Amino acid sequence: MSLLLALFVTGAVAGTVGALLGLGGGIFLVPALTLLFHLPVRLAVGTSLVGVIATSAGVAASARDGSGADVPLALRLEIATAAGAVIGGLAAGLVSASWISILFAVVVFATAGYTLAKSLGGDGEAMYASDYTPRRWLAGSGTAGLAGMVSGLLGVGGGFIKVPTMYAVMGVPLGVATATSNFMVGITAAASVFVYIGRGDVHPLIAVPTVAGVFLGAVAGTLLQSRLKVGWLRWALIVLLVAIGVQMLLRGIGGGA
Amino acid sequence: MSRPQDRRQSLEIGRSMRRVSRGLSAFALALMLVGFVLALTAAPAPIDPRAYDLDLRGQRLMLYGLVVLCLLPGVRVLTAGAHYAAARRLAQAVVALVVLLELVASIVTGG
Numbered sequence: 001m002s003l004l005l006a007l008f009v010t011g012a013v014a015g016t017v018g019a020l021l022g023l024g025g026g027i028f029l030v031p032a033l034t035l036l037f038h039l040p041v042r043l044a045v046g047t048s049l050v051g052v053i054a055t056s057a058g059v060a061a062s063a064r065d066g067s068g069a070d071v072p073l074a075l076r077l078e079i080a081t082a083a084g085a086v087i088g089g090l091a092a093g094l095v096s097a098s099w100i101s102i103l104f105a106v107v108v109f110a111t112a113g114y115t116l117a118k119s120l121g122g123d124g125e126a127m128y129a130s131d132y133t134p135r136r137w138l139a140g141s142g143t144a145g146l147a148g149m150v151s152g153l154l155g156v157g158g159g160f161i162k163v164p165t166m167y168a169v170m171g172v173p174l175g176v177a178t179a180t181s182n183f184m185v186g187i188t189a190a191a192s193v194f195v196y197i198g199r200g201d202v203h204p205l206i207a208v209p210t211v212a213g214v215f216l217g218a219v220a221g222t223l224l225q226s227r228l229k230v231g232w233l234r235w236a237l238i239v240l241l242v243a244i245g246v247q248m249l250l251r252g253i254g255g256g257a
Numbered sequence: 258m259s260r261p262q263d264r265r266q267s268l269e270i271g272r273s274m275r276r277v278s279r280g281l282s283a284f285a286l287a288l289m290l291v292g293f294v295l296a297l298t299a300a301p302a303p304i305d306p307r308a309y310d311l312d313l314r315g316q317r318l319m320l321y322g323l324v325v326l327c328l329l330p331g332v333r334v335l336t337a338g339a340h341y342a343a344a345r346r347l348a349q350a351v352v353a354l355v356v357l358l359e360l361v362a363s364i365v366t367g368g
Contacts, residue, residue, distance in 0.1 A: 050323055057329050060278035068271040071337045075352045082359050130267070183333070187356065190330040191363035197324065204319035205296060208289045211326065215286065 003037075007206060008213035010036065011051060015217025019059050020225050021236060022163040022178030024052035024185035025214060039206065046196030047207045049189045051214040056186025058218025059179055067128045067226065069183035070176050073166070078184055080141040081158065084148025091149070101252030104150045107143060108245035111161060112238050114168040119234050127175035127230055140170040159185045160244055164237055174230050182218075270340045274333050285326035292318025331360050 010032050018025025026048040033044035060068065088100075134140065143165040147158025159181050166177035196202050225233070295315030338353030 050327060053327050053330060057278050057282045057326060060274055060329075060333065061282050063271065063275060065268055065271065068274065071267065071270050071274070072349055072352070075334070075337065075349070075356050078356050079352065079359075082356075183330075186330040187334065187360060190327055191360055192367075193327050194324075194364050195367045197320070197327070202320075202323060204289075204292065204316050204323065207323055208293050208319050211323065212286065212289065215282065 004205070004209045007037070007209040011054075011210040011213025012217035012220070013213075014051060015055050015058060015214035015219075016221035016224070017217075018052070018055040018214070019182065019218040019221030020178065020228075020233065021160075021240065022181030022185075023159045024182060024189065025055045025218075026052045026185075026189070027160065029210070029214075033206075033210075042196070042199075042201045043203060043206065046193070046199075046201035047203070047210055049193040049196060050202055050207050050211050052189040053186050053193065054211045054214040055218040056182045056189075058215045059182040059222050062219040062222040063179060064226075066130045067175055067179060067222075069180040070134070070172060071183070073134050073170075073172065074180045074183045076137075077141065077144040077162065077166075077180075078187055080144040081148035081162075081184070081188070084145030084150075086148075087145070088149030098252045098254075100150060101248045104146065105245045105248035105252060107146055108161060108241050108248060111143070111164045111168065112241035112245065115164045115234060115238050115241070118168045119231065119238070125230050126173060127226065127228070127233075129173045129176070132171060132173060132176075134166070134170045134172055136169050136171075140165055143169065160237075160240055164241060167234075167237075174233055175225055178225065178233075179222075266340070266344060266346075270337055273336050273340060277332055277336050278329060281325060281329050281332060285322045285329075288318050288322030288325065290322075292316065292320075292322060331357065334360065 011029070014025035014028040014032065017023070017028060029048040029051045030041075030044050033039045033047060034041055037044075039047070063069075144158070144162060147161045150158065162181045162184060163174075163177050166172040166180060167174045172180070193202070292315045295318065296312050297315075299312030299315060334353055334357045338350055338357060341347075341350035341353055
């Protein structure tokens with residue numbers, strides 16, 4: 001029973017952080033389930049995919065007017081992401097995964113730099129707003145496409161790059177960018193989760209306490225986000241981007257995928 | 258998103274999505290909870306959850322709950338598409354339809 005409770009708590013932490021940063025939570029769930037609970041990777045990934053959908057659902061269920069996802073933006077970027085994934089799949093045999101990793105690391109560092117530059121611009125910006133117009137569509141769609149390409153080639157999610165791109169490059173308020181990203185990662189996870197369910201890689205007694213924790217964590221994260229300062233979330237994103245950029249760079253230099 | 262018409266429609270879509278998300282999530286979580294209780298009361302608790310000799314009804318209910326939850330992203334895209342179609346915003350309705358078709362194709366072809 002204590003193990004089921006531990007799964008619930010792990011899910012709650014992943015859901016809270018996933019909702020706050022717009023990542024879905026998979027980036028935390030897979031390592032936690034494999035390293036702390038010693039689950040096989042396939043079982044961990046299957047559980048994590050349902051967890052990402054639970055984060056997306058929790059954020060959507062607890063959002064208030066003006067703090068939810070920008071649906072038109074999400075749908076358009078989702079098409080760019082899918083196109084990138086297809087190109088990534090076609091290019092898989094032509095382009096070295098190492099070079100793609102290095103290219104992606106450069107984009108991640110550039111986005112971190114953009115976000116840092118925005119943080120130097122001063123505080124006082126709102127977490128949510130409705131009177132904005134997304135700009136630099138080409139750069140935003142290009143980055144979303146690259147995230148899809150990397151996802152297709154290297155098997156990593158792209159939520160961590162979509163939030164700073166929407167926020168720092170396209171001028172979307174940070175709270176709206178995280179909600180939009182959570183909507184998008186939910187769609188991406190739904191595209192592959194049924195394969196895992198069909199293969200039996202989603203064990204109900206592991207997934208249910210985890211998913212319940214993730215859902216409640218996502219609701220708590222959404223409520224918490226409305227009380228946080230934009231600057232705190234911005235710095236959390238910068239630290240995360242630098243960590244992922246270094247990991248991608250090392251992966252590229254090491255030649256592994 | 259800056260035009261009043263866009264903002265109003267965005268709020269309406271947001272509210273619809275919230276209703277859909279709350280309804281489906283509550284249904285899915287209820288199924289999971291009932292299944293979870295059935296499964297736990299049917300067998301003693303071993304150290305590893307995978308070693309549970311699960312009650313079949315409980316296992317099925319939990320799986321149904323998980324599947325319902327996993328359908329939610331598609332239902333949300335469908336809701337948005339229906340809103341755009343009703344408002345005769347053809348370009349955005351087509352975008353929603355493309356995303357939905359892409360999602361269905363991914364599910365059918367195995368991701």
